[in-house]
Amino acid sequence: MNLDKLSPDEISGLLGRKKTEGNPMPANSLLPTEREALMELLAVSLGGSSKVLSELLGKGIAISPPVLAVKQREDLLSAGDSPFFVVLGEYTGDVSGIQILSIQKEDVQRLVQSIQPGSDAEDMEKQFQVLQQVVEGMFTSVSKSMAMVLEQDVAYSLSGMDVVDKQQDFPIAKFTSEEWFLEAAFHVKVDNSKPASFELGIPVGLAKQMAGVLIEEPDYAEETQTMEFQTNNQTTTEPKKNESPNIQSVQFSSFDDTSSVQGEPNNLNMLLDIPLQVTVELGRTKRMVKEILNVSHGSIIELDKLAGEPVDILINNKVIAVGEVVVIDENFGVRVTDILSTADRISKLR
Template structure:
């Protein structure tokens, strides 16, 4: 009878473990806390960029909360409707990584028409010009926020852009060796009119690095949790009943999905982003005038607004009203005294 020694791999197999590989899931997996941290950073940064985009497009702009999903390289931008534009960018400095941004040609044509009413649908030069300005305007605050929170020098540069007629025309493997990406889909809306959907892709490792700083815990701190998830997954697989085994039927107990849990977790995510700058605007009033009236304006002309004298002024954060107040004078500067403001939960929802 032979009693051969078991190899380390066989021992690990018997114990339901996966060997000595370091964090095998880290390259293709984001923990929930990492997803929440990066999504919150992206949502607040894009909301901060909405004001600059509004000035560029001469419309009120809002950005939806991004939906984040981890995908293998071959599946990146698979949902993009061809033809679409692909914008290649890079983060440089103490944080380095590639970035892909995609938007359909139809959406770009709609944005260009708003940006320049004289443009034609086949004016590719105008479309590339607008995309370049839009990307630079959109990612300037994101880069600034990343650098500030991570206390590192971060710079974003646009490497190039092209139009893709079909998915087969975009061999992403030629641009990067990264195997796994985090793809965030969000929409840029112009008032109640046009909306453009963007797909933003970053390598998973870059997202992990950013999320680790936001949460105050480096990636190594997640190693134990990741191994626990793997261990539970392996044990579940090993303990699955065989095909001939009768299934065990149990009654289901549903959790109580009330609003208490949400209200408790919101401030924790917000604490990570307390130092992000937001644009505060006080609006005295608005009005509409015909083109001939605007052309007739000269020094000394008076433009009547839609608010009465003494009526409260609107206080806007990133072009969204969150409070009203009255105008005051502080030394030699104007100021505003808040008289009514939305609740904390409502203000948080306005920032998304």
């Protein structure tokens, strides 16, 4: 790569540095680190939702990793053919914003045939019913995964759904004033059927908000001030031209006695003895104070997880894996079914 042909702004963008206040980042741009973090976040969230959909629908569901692109509002629904379904959703909580999802009508018909064999794929009511079931199951799970990874309160709700014959019939400007969107294109495959194409659009501002939680960028302004301070100090300590330099003999340390260095314990061995708290979480729920006071012997508290859904395995209150509950002799145990290694990579960016 020839850096001489790159502008200072392009070099700063490649390094993931912040723009100065006098030259802010364009609203339609994402830093490489932001794009990478969002790719990992969506891949983890969508991948985790495939298991929830499989249990919900009783079918084998596979979701492909997303392909990201930044598009203007007018170009957001232009990739597919008409007619198509548009599903509006909303994220609320610490991370909030609109979500626009589109899927071709023929793909919805294929989903109906795959999920409910023998049913009439041309039945519009059936198409709405199946698509609503798929979208709500998928993105309710996605929001939970985002909340876990971002360590923020995130909830998803489906706002509306409609069939659009032409792109011009659905003016996005009536629903949001956002000009630029991050589009994530992915495929949903049911058993051995042909994959259905989904196009997910979220505002670039919302995408940056999510990426900002994951990425802790260095304060380059503070770093520059520190360097300037050091330079000024060096300038004040330079000898004057008319003064004679103070020359002293160099004192070298002796390397003959190495016993103290060899006797130091290995840092890794020290870390291996640190105890960690391992917790298996079956589920959670929220109740009013009056409901808690009414709890008595024999009361049943319903949790937010479905029966048979994988349980979370936490290390020091951080989810690192999921598994299934087993019985070992007379004790409960958990068999690890999936290690969230991708989530670990995301956490390292923080």
